[in-house]
Amino acid sequence: MQIKNGIEYHSLYEYLGYAAGSELGDAVNKAAMKENHEYVTQKVNQGGYKGEVFCYTREFLNEFFANQYKLLSQ
Numbered sequence: 001m002q003i004k005n006g007i008e009y010h011s012l013y014e015y016l017g018y019a020a021g022s023e024l025g026d027a028v029n030k031a032a033m034k035e036n037h038e039y040v041t042q043k044v045n046q047g048g049y050k051g052e053v054f055c056y057t058r059e060f061l062n063e064f065f066a067n068q069y070k071l072l073s074q
Contacts, residue, residue, distance in 0.1 A: 001014055002055050009039065010058055011042055012024065012061075025053075025054070027068075037060050038057075041053065
């Protein structure tokens, strides 16, 4: 988790509790860019992955996954 200007940002791993994979990561990042949602990056070295990951607010991630669930349910 990163904190910037008093706002918490979470990686997908922190939010979901498991590695999201590049396909889901790309989908979340595209949605964030489309909505001009602010994000931060975080360096990680865990679970066989070493590099930078994007981190988003919990509110954005809640909305993203709620909308994805609605799309899959249709």
